[in-house]
Amino acid sequence: MGRKGSGKKSKKSSALNNHNEINELMDKLLLISTLPQETDVSKLLENHKDMTVIIETIKKLQKKVVNEDKNRTSGRTCPAIIDRFTNWFKENGAELEGCDIREIENYGLGFITNTKIPESSLVISVPKKLMLTVDAAKKTPLKQLIEKDYLLGNMPNVTLAVFLLYEKYKSESFWKPYIDILPNTYNTVLYFTVDELLELKGSPTLEKALCKNKSIIRQFAYFYKLFNTSEDSVSQIMRKRFSFEDYCWAVSSVMTRQNKVPSEDGKDAINALIPLWDICNHMNGTITTDYNPDLKRCECLALKTYQPGEQFFIFYGARTNADLFLHNGFVYEENVHDGYWIKLGISKSDPLREQRKELLKKFSLEPTGSFFLRKGSDPVDDVLLRFINIFNMNQEQLKYWLESNESSVFQCLNINFEKKCWSFLQARLKLLLGTYKTTIEEDLKLLQDEQLSPNRKLAIRMRLTEKMILKNGIDYVDRMMQ
The missing domain is CATH 3.90.1410.10 (set domain protein methyltransferase, domain 1)
Known part of the structure; x- marks a missing residue:
């Protein structure tokens, strides 16, 4: 009898200790996660590692004290789950025309058509309730x-x-x-x-x-x-x-x-x-x-x-x-809207900083900003080109364009200046491409490795799409310089 009572007390004591330990870890986690945002990626990464160590400990402790979900389902692709969901949405006024819910390789669940569906046909309707x-x-x-x-x-x-x-x-x-x-x-x-x-x-x-x-x-x-x-x-x-x-x-x-x-x-x-x-x-x-x-x-x-x-x-x-x-949580290689944001800014030590800022303001641009390098055959838009032009102007050019009523800053500029601007962008894009620890070719080879985790493959595909955009931008600049 005494042993049984002692056991119950021990379990209660253990649970209380777990709760107390979790509370202490939560305080520590809250403190670390509310520290001022780091601007250095390496420091951000160290901060993340510190939080991950605490999170892993919390997860182990919570498994001992958090009530398990006794009604957890076997998986969303289970026919019974899909049938219950289908009956539920139909009973409540939702409609699905010409499609069936199916498990699709590399997609999870999706819709497969069971009839021809003309463009602009109503396929899905879901009431607000x-x-x-x-x-x-x-x-x-x-x-x-x-x-x-x-x-x-x-x-x-x-x-x-x-x-x-x-x-x-x-x-x-x-x-x-x-x-x-x-x-x-x-x-x-x-x-x-x-x-x-x-x-x-x-x-x-x-x-x-x-x-x-x-x-x-x-x-x-x-x-x-x-x-x-x-x-x-x-x-x-x-x-x-x-x-x-x-x-x-x-x-x-x-x-x-x-x-x-x-x-x-x-x-x-x-x-x-x-x-x-x-x-x-x-x-x-x-x-x-x-x-x-x-x-x-x-x-x-x-x-x-x-x-x-x-x-x-x-x-x-x-x-x-x-x-x-x-x-x-996915990457779409055929994405026609893809692009790469490039950070550019006027240095505070630039002796022509104030003139550049004034001219940038004329074109609704800030002295520091992110500029979009597009995917495709025309990657450099007017906004990026305008900033690069102003960034590379000498004092005489800045004075001329500050006094000019022209709507563009890349007209009437000599060939040498144009090459200077393209060279600047080329150097910046090559620098960005060089920050990756692998090449495009190495990434393509890595993606063939079936032993890699899905998340690791996804990260590799993500960085690969970025490299392809940078490489495309470099090739475009090379053609413009010729």
Whole structure:
């Protein structure tokens, strides 16, 4: 008898110790993640490594104290899950015309057409009542926290992530068939190990990925403390199961799927998760999805004519591969909207800095900024060319153009000056290409290695698309110099 009682006490004591240790680690995590943002990538990386060590310890401890999901599904591609989801959206007024939900290699779930679908035909319609929105969150007990907490009240994407988790944790949720069909994990940077992130070394995308991870880690620590120190009904549900893995899952679900729909009063656009529609995968094209205010539903039209057996795609919008990689967890090699942002600036030690600033202002340009190098046959736009011209002008040229009424700064300039400008851009692009630790050829070879993790391959594909744009830009400048 005594031994049994001693055992129970020991378990309670162990659980309490785990909770106390987690709380201490959360305090440390919150402190590190709220330090001023580093501008040096190597320091950002060290900061990320420090946070990762703490996170890994927290994850191990949480497995001992966080309640497991006893209703976890076997996977979104399970026929029973798809059938339940299909019955649910049909019973609630959503429509899917001419397509079936299928598992598609390299895509996960998607739509395969079962009939010919003419261009501009209505294929998907989803009534607003099926959508998870910020407005819907405010109709639940979560409203109290949204009104009280600054973060939830001012960051709708964060609110949507917490709302999704709240519905997942509830014993019963109207959205359960939808939540069950969401991926169990994602390929967003939140799921990358340190080594996988290091594949982006030399890429400007690494800094963005590290900043995003730091932000999400900070949010996690913040909400953990909020749920464990608040006595409202939502916090009582959340603190029993709230874990880092689950928060990454919820944030990734929102990052990869959120869209905007009109608020109930029609005055604002609010964040929303749109079941069924968000199964569509991406291709080049035009936006063919809109909200019908009369029928209060999201409608999706075919962006082209589809034949039976084809995958039905939609266009996510004009985004670079860096945007798709960071927010959607994939890279699209055929992306016609891809490009590379180049940071350029006038040095503070430049004796002609003030004249350059004045001329830049004339053309609505800042002395420091990011300029877009496009993918394709015409990579250098007028804005980039204008900045390079002003950057390389001598005092006499600056004086002339400051007094001129001409609308362009790259007309009437001599050949030698033009070569000087192209040489400057060529040198900058070669410098950027040289920051990567591998060549284009080496990346192409690495991608043939079947032993590489999916995330590592994705990072290599990401940096490869950037290198291809830089190489294309260098080739273009070479032709212009000739």
